[in-house]
Amino acid sequence: MNASTYFLQERIARTVRATLSILVDNEVGALARVVGLFAGRGYNIESLAVAETDHQKHTSRITIVTSGTPQIIEQIKAQLGRLVPVHSVVDLSVDTPGIEREMVLIKVRCNGELRAECLRLVEVFRARVIDITHDSLVLELTGNNSKVERFIELLVPLGLVELGRSGVVALSRGAEPTAVD
Structure with missing residues (x-):
């Protein structure tokens, strides 16, 4: 087994599943920006659900299930938090019981x-x-x-x-x- 195969198997073994709850402005392009972040960085979306949650505040909740190493999940959360339409990102598999x-x-x-x-x-x-x-x-x-x-x-x-x-x-x-x- 060569070194690259070893590291690939090690990364796969450390892969975790994350359920991210993302509160965003309900505006044109908000979902595209969130999904574009995943596509642009090569992250996989295993499940995606989105709907308006507060009509007066014009906010929607995007629920994304993804997987990766713990470091990758932290990177995804940080990058999502920097997007303009995103108000908050909660990892329901780690931050709080979901x-x-x-x-x-x-x-x-x-x-x-x-x-x-x-x-x-x-x-x-x-x-x-x-x-x-x-x-x-x-x-x-x-x-x-x-x-x-x-x-x-x-x-x-x-x-x-x-x-x-x-x-x-x-x-x-x-x-x-x-x-x-």
Whole structure:
């Protein structure tokens, strides 16, 4: 094993997952600047969710899930904090305990025994049937990433046709706001 391979394996072993909650001005180009920072530096975005959070203050919350070494995550947070439309950056995986949820819609082609098995999984996972036809179901599930992944994994052999995921949304626990101006 040469030195570069060793260092690559060492970096991969130290990779951590980070959920960043970023409060920004709700203005044209704000999301593009945040995403552009990731693209320009070669950082990967694993999940992205954004929506207006305060109509009077014209602010939006961007939730980004990314991964990297702890040093890279710190660098991302520092660079985000320097962007003009950004009010605050909170790492919900380190700075404060966070609550994460993701929503998925899944279309499954099934009838007969397969339909019964799908409906059993819906009950076990506390999912919901959103649409039903003679040969298909559309299911909705909300939960943490591992719950969503397990549900999808179990539906694949039953006839999963397609799915759409919302991306992770997250807030800090407790009464205090996740990010303050």
